Amino acid sequence: MKTLKRWSMGLAIAVIVVAGAEIACRSVGLGDPPVYIESRDFEYIYAPNQKVRRLGKLILVNEYSMRSLPLFSGDSLRILLLGDSVIHGGVQTDHKALASTMLEDSLTARFHKKIRALNISAGGWAPDNVAAYIRKFGDFNAKIMVLDVNSADATDFMTFKKVVDVDPHFPSHKPLLGIEEGLKRYIIPKAILFLTLLFHAPQATAIQGPKKETASIKLNSGFSNLYEYTQRHGIFFLMVLHPNIAELSKATYGPGGQEILRFAQENHIFVISELDNKPSMNLYRDIIHINEAGQRFLFNELYPILIEKISSNHSHSAG
Numbered sequence: 001m002k003t004l005k006r007w008s009m010g011l012a013i014a015v016i017v018v019a020g021a022e023i024a025c026r027s028v029g030l031g032d033p034p035v036y037i038e039s040r041d042f043e044y045i046y047a048p049n050q051k052v053r054r055l056g057k058l059i060l061v062n063e064y065s066m067r068s069l070p071l072f073s074g075d076s077l078r079i080l081l082l083g084d085s086v087i088h089g090g091v092q093t094d095h096k097a098l099a100s101t102m103l104e105d106s107l108t109a110r111f112h113k114k115i116r117a118l119n120i121s122a123g124g125w126a127p128d129n130v131a132a133y134i135r136k137f138g139d140f141n142a143k144i145m146v147l148d149v150n151s152a153d154a155t156d157f158m159t160f161k162k163v164v165d166v167d168p169h170f171p172s173h174k175p176l177l178g179i180e181e182g183l184k185r186y187i188i189p190k191a192i193l194f195l196t197l198l199f200h201a202p203q204a205t206a207i208q209g210p211k212k213e214t215a216s217i218k219l220n221s222g223f224s225n226l227y228e229y230t231q232r233h234g235i236f237f238l239m240v241l242h243p244n245i246a247e248l249s250k251a252t253y254g255p256g257g258q259e260i261l262r263f264a265q266e267n268h269i270f271v272i273s274e275l276d277n278k279p280s281m282n283l284y285r286d287i288i289h290i291n292e293a294g295q296r297f298l299f300n301e302l303y304p305i306l307i308e309k310i311s312s313n314h315s316h317s318a319g
Contacts, residue, residue, distance in 0.1 A: 032053075034061060035172055037172065038162075043129060047065065048065045057091060057094040059095065068104075076114050081118065082226075088121035097295050103303060110307065115310070126156040127220050134226070143313060145226065150244060151247065152288075154257070219260070248275070253273075283297050
């Protein structure tokens with residue numbers, strides 16, 4: 001009888017602990033991640049029509065898998081912000097803190113008409129992913145395209161290697177429990193990384209970024225595809241070249257970045273070289289991604305240029 005009581009007491013305590021842990025996980029948004037879908041055109045993207053709150057951050061996804069509000073017939077002018085996780089922001093960035101949202105709200109207020117800055121992006125994307133998305137869905141009658149890239153994008157080609165439901169950051173469905181997600185997405189990967197660094201320290205020093213560059217640069221085809229598309233359709237094309245932490249410390253871009261600048265110069269593409277604007281290290285949350293202050297920095301770079309371009313187009317239309 002005593003043994004049975006001890007087992008019952010132990011089970012009750014275990015249930016209470018698990019329930020408490022699940023409540024804690026759910027309170028910060030674990031168990032309700034934004035989910036992804038696979039694409040035979042552009043590898044993967046957020047599933048459409050989502051609204052979730054993660055770690056206190058609101059994530060909104062519209063009907064075209066953009067990290068933006070739905071499209072409306074009353075939109076007066078549309079700008080496309082295209083890119084990878086820098087534009088996308090990840091789950092660490094609230095909807096209102098995205099450069100795209102700030103641009104949309106500020107430009108709408110300034111011109112007194114609904115101007116959209118549509119966020120078409122995903123973590124790990126390169127220009128060929130973006131170009132494939134545009135081929136599939138069109139340009140949404142946009143007048144301006146802004147492509148945010150970094151040096152690694154120069155040679156980062158689509159491989160269609162399975163990512164969804166393989167990488168824990170790209171789930172296709174909600175987990176049963178918040179605890180399950182916490183373990184699979186955060187605790188276990190960090191434990192593996194710690195053990196790898198602990199037992200393979202010499203190799204750890206060779207770890208670079210998530211993408212690789214090669215000495216011989218064959219530029220990602222998405223750059224020319226997007227440029228040629230904008231030329232055919234009369235869309236203003238603007239690029240932002242975003243430095244990683246190593247480039248920031250050296251005040252110069254790597255080979256990929258240099259090739260991107262060369263391509264832009266040859267084709268007379270306007271480029272915001274962020275190294276020229278001297279971003280500080282505190283705008284980054286890791287070697288490449290920007291935090292919410294970094295999103296504000298990106299907004300400040302783009303806002304005056306877009307004002308000038310929209311004003312110019314308005315003057316020409318009025319004339």
